[in-house]
Amino acid sequence: MINHLPQQKNRKIPFVSSDDNQSEQSLHPSEHKDEASMVINSDTNKCRTADEVNRQTLVNWQTLLAEVITDLDWLLAKLNISHIKPELYVPEGFSLRVPKGFVAKMQPGNPQDPLLLQVLPSKHEQVAVTGYVPDPLAENNQNPIKGLLHKYHSRVLITVTGACAIHCRYCFRQHFDYQANMPRSEQLTQIQSYISEHPEISEVLLSGGDPLTLSNRRLFLWLQVLEDLPQVQTIRIHTRLPIVIPERLDTALLDRLQQSRCRIVMVLHSNHANEIDAHTKQYLLQARDKGITLLNQTVLLAGINDTLEAQVALSERLFEAGVLPYYLHVLDKVAGAAHFDMPQAQAVDLYWQMLAKLPGYLVPKLVQELPNRPFKTPVDLYR
Ligand code: SF4
DSSP, X not given: OEEEOOOOOOOOOOOSSGGGOSOGGGSOGGGOOOOOOEEEXXXXXXXXXXXXXXXXXXXXXXXHHHTOBOOHHHHHHHTTOGGGGGGBOOOSSSOOOBOHHHHTTSOTTOTTOTTGGGTOOBGGGGEEETTOBSOTTOOTTOOSBTTEEOOSSSEEEEEOOSOOSSOOTTOTTTTOOHHHHOOOHHHHHHHXXXXXXXXXXXXXXXXXXXXXXXXXXXXXXXXXXXXXSTTOOEEEEEESHHHHOGGGSOHHHHHXXXXXXXXXXXXXXXXXXXXXXXXXXXXXXXXXXTTOEEEEEEEOOTTTSOSHHHHHHHHHHHHHTTOEEEEEEOOOOBTTOGGGOOOHHHHHHHHHHHHHHSOGGGOOEEEEOOTTOSSOEEOOTTO
């Protein structure tokens, strides 16, 4: 049955504590003071303090985050595709949002560009399709403590922010009630206590939104809170920032992650080889060289990466950038994203082709996430 969906609610972006009622990108770079070691500028041969270098980098990523494109007409004009406007709409809530650097990776004049299709609000989103629901993983209000999701035996997930640098039109959390599910300062102690009372928890996932939209200062606070718990051995950061604003992997962040007493795993989210250009690759390799384990998860998206060529190119490009393919997700059936879905038989057929074409270590696991299952469910390849 097909109906028209109501307009989405405004997606409010809550913050971790009361002093966070200020946008992350509005933090003045001077708040970020770091070590005073000296760095040689190869152009001028002059010394600059590491603090100056970091400040410059921070201005860069936070400025890029502040300058994301939200104007549909600007985007269409920039890409010279204004004629497709009748097929699009302006959402009230989960708005258009895309960093300029990501737009620069799109092909002008091509309305089917695989990066563009991930961010363009299509009128297809307004069509309600049976089986596609606002909370496909039943996450809302399932938390033992606000912001803490304990779905898997040895891992917990914390939604540290509702903010993202990019709005992916297929996002399974696009209707998520971040207001109701975000930890505030008083929940920090509760989260610490909860983890302490569950000795089986050895790994904590920072998620959102995108945890790397937090300033270094706030992110480092979270790291410290977790590192203070001796049972926590691994901190996992789920993020799309290094793909859409690679400058986010600044020196201060990478140094802090390298110094952590915990193992740091960064699970990136990239869906197409075109997202990883030489500039992005350079930043990812720097992170890899700091000892951070880099994995990638991809969502299988009709018309975007549903061919063997696209999947092979993505796995190979990731590997060149020091990243291993981890998961290939069948689309979560979220309301408004049915046009990105593809029949599961077609996904399985594609996966067999990937197995035949790629070395085993470059084939991600084909999985689907089902509500209330304590693990990701492998897709049955023999049905
Ligand atoms: S970056 Fe991740 S959380 Fe944010 S909109 Fe995209 S898929 Fe959703």
